Amino acid sequence: MADPRAARNRFSHTHPQTRSVSEGFDPALSVGVVRSPIYPVSTYCFESAEQAAYWFEVALGKTAAPAGARPELIYARLNHPNGEMFEDALRAVEKGARAAAVFSSGMAAITTTVLTLVKPGQTLLYQRPVYGGTDHFFRHMLPEWNVKAVAVPEGGWDDALSTHAAELALVYIETPANPTLHMIDLQNVHEKMKRRGAQKAWLVVDNTFLGPVFQSPLLHGADLSVYSATKFLGGHSDLVAGAVTAKDVELLAKIKATRAFLGAICEPFTAWLLQRSMATLWLRMIKQSKNAVKLIQVLKTHPAVKKVYHPSLFVGEQARVAEKQCNAPGSMIAFELEGGQPAAFRFLNALTLVKLAVSLGGVESLACHPRTTTASEMSEEDLAAGGVTEGLVRLSVGVEYWRDIAADLQRALDAAIAVPTNEGT
Ligand SMILES: Cc1ncc(COP(=O)(O)O)c(C=O)c1O
Known part of the structure; x- marks a missing residue:
């Protein structure tokens, strides 16, 4: 065969x-x-008992594999x-x-x-x-x-x-x-x-x-x-x-x-x-990175946002490293909201198109609050040293039409600065 x-x-x-x-x-x-x-x-046939013994020796490192050959399939x-x-x-x-x-x-x-x-x-x-x-x-x-x-x-x-x-x-x-x-x-x-x-x-x-x-x-x-x-x-x-x-x-x-x-x-x-x-890795990653660069403008100019982290915005030493080491800025964005964790939670709860979920890199846009999820087990010292603040949100940009993502972010950012009545009393 x-x-x-x-x-x-x-x-x-x-x-x-x-x-x-x-x-x-x-x-x-x-x-x-x-x-x-x-x-x-789960398991593969050998041509003979001698072959089985030989390939087990190769698999266990007792005999070198023939030059250029792959180890036989065993299990x-x-x-x-x-x-x-x-x-x-x-x-x-x-x-x-x-x-x-x-x-x-x-x-x-x-x-x-x-x-x-x-x-x-x-x-x-x-x-x-x-x-x-x-x-x-x-x-x-x-x-x-x-x-x-x-x-x-x-x-x-x-x-x-x-x-x-x-x-x-x-x-x-x-x-x-x-x-x-x-x-x-x-x-x-x-x-x-x-x-x-x-x-x-x-x-x-x-x-x-x-x-x-x-x-x-x-x-x-x-x-x-x-x-x-x-x-x-x-x-x-x-x-x-x-x-x-x-x-x-x-x-x-x-x-x-x-x-x-x-x-x-x-x-x-x-x-x-x-x-x-x-087969779609290039298509997806290039589209996602382009989407992210467009969305930066929405985040950068909104009054709810204190700081945006994305390689396209790097200056000084970080820009030098990005320029030297990377072909594109990619589609991961982090941004810090004015108003700490309450504002971040209001933002995340107001999203409709972008899903509130951990993980990243998929075709759909996802957002999460690292401090209380993916980074929640880090020590206070490491969180401080790593810049993982209370108001930080992580966004993984998907392949959707960017204006739809932008509209969702805009709405949720507006909600982040609107203090609900029960918080003001
Ligand atoms: C940068 C990075 N490395 C490693 C991992 C662990 O990967 P997995 O969840 O597939 O075990 C993650 C998961 O989020 C990650 O973001």
Whole structure:
């Protein structure tokens, strides 16, 4: 039987936008179907008992895989055709990537990566804010495994790297950061790591907010890009998944081995949905980013809004980083309302088109109040350091006609400044 997994790198000469539609699957290998079939299968037949024994040795790292060959399919907790097809498509569009791995969630991708690369007694450095789940894992779970997670203050990389160089295993950066969109110059951190004797530590970047379309961390010194694929990669708010891409095939193979033992791979249907979504990734992200730039004008000029955070508005150092590192500003916006949490809640409760929900990157516009939802477990100190204020609202801009989103925002902002009678008494 023809192996649908043989279809690799057939379009390496084309633009990533083209590869996102065509890479990962060859119709000629599956009865001519234009899109890939789903393989909802848990286990795979071997040609002989000798083959089974051989491929188990390869899977357990006792025997090296034949050069250039893929490990045989064994069992769907290790890998499966739909996972591999999505991985091929993602690897083909992430600049600098030579390998990719799919996971059951963004948190599964992050925790599996960190647990593979950091050992008890070692240290991880990160910069605030990071997504609330990541923050919880770093501050509450890693110390239980005798791993120190140290938050680096703004401008403190030189000191932190010098202090921790000896036991440093990993530097973790989320840029732009959730929810304030604060950006970090990856090349700069990478160079500081080399200068301060921390060149052996891995640089891992959460690229969820800009995705492979607008930012390529592997070209700016990162070893790994991690994703909540639940967001832009999936793009339709209908799945939960994660992904990691790497320059180094062997490094990713180690992470995949941990994935197999933790059981953190996503199942075939989700991988199939992800691969389906890759074909519209460029269309969606470009349209969403253009929508966001138009909506900034509404937010900037409304008296209810104190401050707007979006890369298109950055000045000074943040503008320099955005210009150097990103192709477009993206569709995540944060803004602070005059009147703190009560005003933010009035705004959110008055929205009709934009849905009041956590998560982001889907085709529909979503808004939430990070301080009481996605960032609610952060410490007061981290909230203050990360700029996650009481009046902060996070908006994920969808693909709707922008004037409709603008009208909804305008109405809800008007409601945010109108103090209800029971609050005034
Ligand atoms: C930047 C970022 N990274 C990671 C995650 C975790 O992803 P998941 O919810 O898919 O586990 C999220 C979730 O919101 C996120 O926003």
